[in-house]
Amino acid sequence: MSNQPPFDLSRPPVSPSSSGVPGASPSEYVPLDVPPLYSSGYPPMQQPAYLYPLPSAYAVATPGRWPGRGLALAGLLVGIGSTLIWFLPCLGYLFALAGMALSILGWRTPTYKWMAMVGCAFSLATVLLGLCDSALGAAILAAIAARL
Numbered sequence: 001m002s003n004q005p006p007f008d009l010s011r012p013p014v015s016p017s018s019s020g021v022p023g024a025s026p027s028e029y030v031p032l033d034v035p036p037l038y039s040s041g042y043p044p045m046q047q048p049a050y051l052y053p054l055p056s057a058y059a060v061a062t063p064g065r066w067p068g069r070g071l072a073l074a075g076l077l078v079g080i081g082s083t084l085i086w087f088l089p090c091l092g093y094l095f096a097l098a099g100m101a102l103s104i105l106g107w108r109t110p111t112y113k114w115m116a117m118v119g120c121a122f123s124l125a126t127v128l129l130g131l132c133d134s135a136l137g138a139a140i141l142a143a144i145a146a147r148l
Contacts, residue, residue, distance in 0.1 A: 072106030072115040075099050079122030086129045089137075093130050099123035 082095030103120035107113060 068106040068109040068116075069112050070106075071102050072109055072112040072119065075101075075103030075106050075119035075123070076115040077119070078102055079119035079126070082126040083122045083129075086126045087133060089134075092126055092133070096123045096126035096130065099126070 076099075078095055078099035082092060082099050085095060086092040099119055100123035103116045103123060106116040106119070109116070
């Protein structure tokens with residue numbers, strides 16, 4: 001058994017006399033006059049726990065998870081489709097505008113940006129072809145109306 005007194009929370013901390021206090025024997029305890037551990041009375045702030053999973057050094061972004069992949073593909077397909085039906089008066093413009101909107105929304109994907117660019121180019125070409133077609137139709141109607 002030890003000759004130390006039982007632990008008491010009301011007593012200040014003590015250290016053995018081997019700490020360099022003159023005249024103290026090793027079996028005596030000398031109280032330490034230590035200032036409080038925290039000057040403000042509060043413990044120092046700790047770093048908050050990391051709430052999100054830590055990123056892995058080996059994580060690879062999969063192309064199928066980009067949010068605009070479907071929009072870029074849809075813009076490309078609708079742009080090509082609008083170019084194929086540009087000669088129809090109303091559908092050519094509607095398809096071209098829809099293809100352009102989808103392509104612009106799908107433009108933010110880094111891996112499928114080329115799809116969005118090509119779809120936007122097809123849609124723009126369809127709009128230009130539609131404007132030429134409308135101008136030609138208006139000129140033909142004006143010529144027919146002048147003959148009557």
